[in-house]
Every structure is written in C-alpha cells, then in structure tokens.
Amino acid sequence: MAPMPLDTAPVPKLPPLTDPFGRAITYLRVSVTDRCDFRCVYCMAEDMTFLPKKEVLTLEELDRLCSAFVARGVRKLRLTGGEPLVRKNVMSLVRALSRHLKTGDIDELTLTTNGSQLARFAGELADLGVRRVNVSVDTLDPVKFREVTRWGDLEQVMAGIAAARAAGLHVKVNAVALKDVNADAFDDLILWTHGSGMDLTLIETMPMGEVGADRTDQYLPLSAVRADLATRWTLHDIPLKTGGPARYVEVAETGGKLGFITPLTHNFCEGCNRVRVTCTGTLYMCLGQEDAADLRAPLRASESDGPLQAAIDEAIARKPKGHDFVIDPDHRAPAVARHMSVTGG
Numbered sequence: 001m002a003p004m005p006l007d008t009a010p011v012p013k014l015p016p017l018t019d020p021f022g023r024a025i026t027y028l029r030v031s032v033t034d035r036c037d038f039r040c041v042y043c044m045a046e047d048m049t050f051l052p053k054k055e056v057l058t059l060e061e062l063d064r065l066c067s068a069f070v071a072r073g074v075r076k077l078r079l080t081g082g083e084p085l086v087r088k089n090v091m092s093l094v095r096a097l098s099r100h101l102k103t104g105d106i107d108e109l110t111l112t113t114n115g116s117q118l119a120r121f122a123g124e125l126a127d128l129g130v131r132r133v134n135v136s137v138d139t140l141d142p143v144k145f146r147e148v149t150r151w152g153d154l155e156q157v158m159a160g161i162a163a164a165r166a167a168g169l170h171v172k173v174n175a176v177a178l179k180d181v182n183a184d185a186f187d188d189l190i191l192w193t194h195g196s197g198m199d200l201t202l203i204e205t206m207p208m209g210e211v212g213a214d215r216t217d218q219y220l221p222l223s224a225v226r227a228d229l230a231t232r233w234t235l236h237d238i239p240l241k242t243g244g245p246a247r248y249v250e251v252a253e254t255g256g257k258l259g260f261i262t263p264l265t266h267n268f269c270e271g272c273n274r275v276r277v278t279c280t281g282t283l284y285m286c287l288g289q290e291d292a293a294d295l296r297a298p299l300r301a302s303e304s305d306g307p308l309q310a311a312i313d314e315a316i317a318r319k320p321k322g323h324d325f326v327i328d329p330d331h332r333a334p335a336v337a338r339h340m341s342v343t344g345g
C-alpha cells in the first residue's frame, strides 16, 4: 500500500457530484471505526459485535476514498465513528487529509467525538488545521452521564473539552434528547455551554439499530422541548447555516446559539448536501434509508480511481429525496437495521 500522501499539490478536479434532485454533494462524513469506548444506550447495545479488521479500510484507503470525493467537489470532511479518536494512528489520517486544507481544496476538516480522548489529541488537531469539533454530552450529571453512556466518565470528557478550548478549537456540544434521561438537563447545558462560549445542539433520537430498549419510551420530540424552554428563555430564530441539518435560535438571555436537529418532528432533507461512508467503505446516500453502495471493492480492485469514481457516480444517481423516520406505538422497530455507530450520525 502506498504511503499516505502529504504533498501540497491540489487534487486534480473531476466533475462535481450532483444528485437527481439537483443537490450538490459537498459534505462527506466518514466513520473511521465502528468501535467506541462508550455504549450510549440509544446508540449501541452493550454487547456489540465489532467488525473484523480485514473488513475495515486501512487509514491509507480511507485517505484515498476521501480524496476521491474531494476531487468531486466535497468541501467539508467530518471524521466520526464509533469513536474516531480510538482508531489506532487516526492522527496520521488527520495529518494526510489536512493537506486538502493547505491547498484550499476543502474548507473544513472536523470531527465528532465523545471527548474521552480529546485531552490527548486536541493540540495536534489544532496544529493540523482543525478549527471546530462537536462533542457529545447528554447531561452534566455525572451519575446520569455514566448511566446513558454505560462506560463514560464525565470528568474525563470535561477535561477533553477544556483541552480542546485551550488549544483554540471551537467546541459545539451535541445532546440527544431522551425522555427519562435528560429532559431536565437542558437548562444546565445551555448555561454551561453558552457561559463558556460554546454552542449547543439538541438532537432527536433516531430509530436506528436494535439497542435492547423500546424507543417509544425514550423519544422526546424537540417541538415539546423547545416549547418548554420558551417558557424560561427567549428564543429568536436565526438564519445560521453550518452545513449541517440544525436550525438555530439565539437565546437572548445568554447570547448563545442553540440548534435543533429534528429528523422526526421536522424532516430536514430538502437541503441535504451530504453522504456518509463507513469504515468498510460502504457509502450511504441517506442516513435514514438502507440503500448503500460498496466502494471498497472498486477501491481495492485498481490503483487507478476510475472504478471508484464510476461507483460513486452510480451511487449518487440513487440518492433518495429523504428519510422517513417515525417513532410511535405502531413503529417500535428500528427504521434502519444499522446502528448510528456505523455511520456516525
């Protein structure tokens, strides 16, 4: 396998990716591992079986795959997982991909993390040109945090966030809204994030994969959360766009931004600009649909990117208009069989 490229030559450009609905595909999320050091109750079952190593793309292959998308007009790369920072040598991938920042081929290289390893890596991430990270924190109560993550340590995550901020990274906190777990946690999360200059985004739990629990018990519509918050906080809609699906309000009392990601109560597909690739090289054109394309076979079949680019074209031509997640008593089973940890959200 060729060593990871670190050159500073721009990527030779190929025709940009546009889906059948005229949406330009400019954002790629890459799950670099299916493994995680947490077992969040809404995300994974406790006894997950992980992929054998031979099925997982090497870091060099992941770099080649990402770069093939950059050649097609992708301007934003987000590394996710599983937990991206538990993948061995992941920083060599970040280093390789950061060449696209230097050449101006991409606008942003970022990652979504649970924060457990951030204290170790924050400085290097900042040095490599990463400017923003999303960190998932569902509650500030250490006991509940352990309950929801099963294995997580809030103190370690807080130290990771502090290190990220000290390194100059902008931190956005993501919290999944869960009825019995954190319905009472949002005021504290707003005060903490906004009080320290961070943004907060709340996410509706999506029916993905068997987690050994009934999702109708966990589901908390963000329409209800927002209505409740509005009894205590002044929320002004703002037109902020960060390339993702969140709709933002400004909280007048704090001056901070609060995002809502509402796949259930308000489908956000019309402006979808993204696709997701897993650590096995499977391309999902929609988070909420089963259809996928194997990019690993064409990637491994040839040293030239021709077969890979042809497979990408074929897949993008099938990108669906949107997802149709439903959680109610008639829809207790997952909408898609895979867990969120496969694609990383």
Ligand code: SAM
Binding pocket: 036, 040, 042, 043, 080, 081, 082, 083, 084, 112, 113, 114, 115, 134, 135, 136, 174, 175, 176, 203, 204, 205, 206, 207, 208, 340, 341, 344, 345
């Ligand atoms: N380990 C990293 C982390 O914790 O952020 C990255 C991967 S994690 C799968 C990405 C995000 O997806 C996290 O914010 C997590 O809370 C969220 N998530 C996981 N399962 C979800 C589900 N079923 N519905 C909504 N969000 C989910």
